[in-house]
Amino acid sequence: MKKKAFVAIISASMLVSMGTGALAATKLQEIKAYLNTEVRVQVNGSHVDLRDVKGNVIAPISYQGANYFPIRAISDALDIAVDYDETTQTIIIGEKVDGVSIVDGFKDMYYTKDSAKTTYKGKDYKEAYFNDGPGNRSTSFMLYPNKEHQTLYLQIAAVNGDITALNIEDSDTNTTLKKIDVIKAEEGLVTVQADIAGVKSLYIHGDVKSDTVVFVPLTTSYYK
Template identity: 30%
Template sequence: MKKTTVILLLVVTAIFSLTTGAFAASKLTVIKAYLNGEVKFLKDGVNWRPTDDKGNEVLPITYNDKTYLPLGVIANTFNIPVGYDITTKTIQLGEKAENTTLYGKQIKTEHSANTFFDIIDKKQLIFGGTQYNGAFAVGSSAGEIYNMTINFGQKYTKLHLYLVGKVNSKAKVYNLNKQQLSEEITLIAGEVTEVDVDLQGSEGVVIYPYTGDYSTADYPLTYVLKDSYLK
């Protein structure tokens, strides 16, 4: 088989769903290419097959003696955050130039706690003499039972997290697949604790706040400040 060069194919449809109308209005050029089932891949010296998010095999495309793979496959394989701005038709690879905070409309939350608030009352959000403008407050449990899920809307590499406990407590951070991303975080009552979390390309986190005190039925709040930011 003729030697080919493997390069990334910026196929927006491999990552995003676009309508037929969107294609009609875009600057696309029709080409004649082939799905190539003969190409084999090695990743770090080990046999590897490209797959999509659902685990289905993705065949490379051969065009003009070059072999192409969808950008989404490469991004997922190497944990490269990828996003798409539909307004500017711009694909964003890797870390963004500007940090994204938890104030964004794309941020979605869920929780399993007895108590949960989206706090916007600034009088409640003065810690260490610093005024914060928003926070998610979730009730803690004695052990790792109650949790709060934050979905970012796309993949990121790092989360700089601001946490505040109403009492001395602890917290752990997991990804959406319940894989642990942080060591146990110690929170001092009323103090802002900052921690960098390696997201490893996750689209969200699950935060477990807990007191470790099984002698009380209290559920003190833990604040996740919205000034926490993503890279």
């Protein structure tokens, strides 16, 4: 069973525990339930310990013949992104309908708002990663999806040369999530898609030769 289908089935009966904001809701109903430490969970044939946001192993709540876990614990076990919109009190599992720009919180020495550098082929993207460093070099930056997104859509262009060995990695586990052998200058602005479910931080890096510029429009690169 695919991960998304599995989550869609079980999440309907999961206990919502996304934060203290939910406790302020006006339609809460008090119930009597029990912690059931005898229930064990397997994912794809392997036993897993479900954990809360602090890393503590948790047991399900048994109520009227059903077992309830926090959605966050299930999503972490399945590497499915989960987030909570406090405004609409909506739990979002998997990809979001609207993309979230990677520009929020982006920090790097090559970050710029200079229109001379944020403009590519006549369009001003307002904010960009513009690596025009000297000589043959590695080009790299960090992103922090914080386990709240399913997919990264990264727009990137090579100018005056090629980008080789482009890697998108989970920086906490050093796991390669996406690898592109080469992005050629003549390809223009390309979109690289990577599954980032369950990932807190991303390390994105590649190699370029002298005079090559790496252009990433931050406003149109996004998470979903």
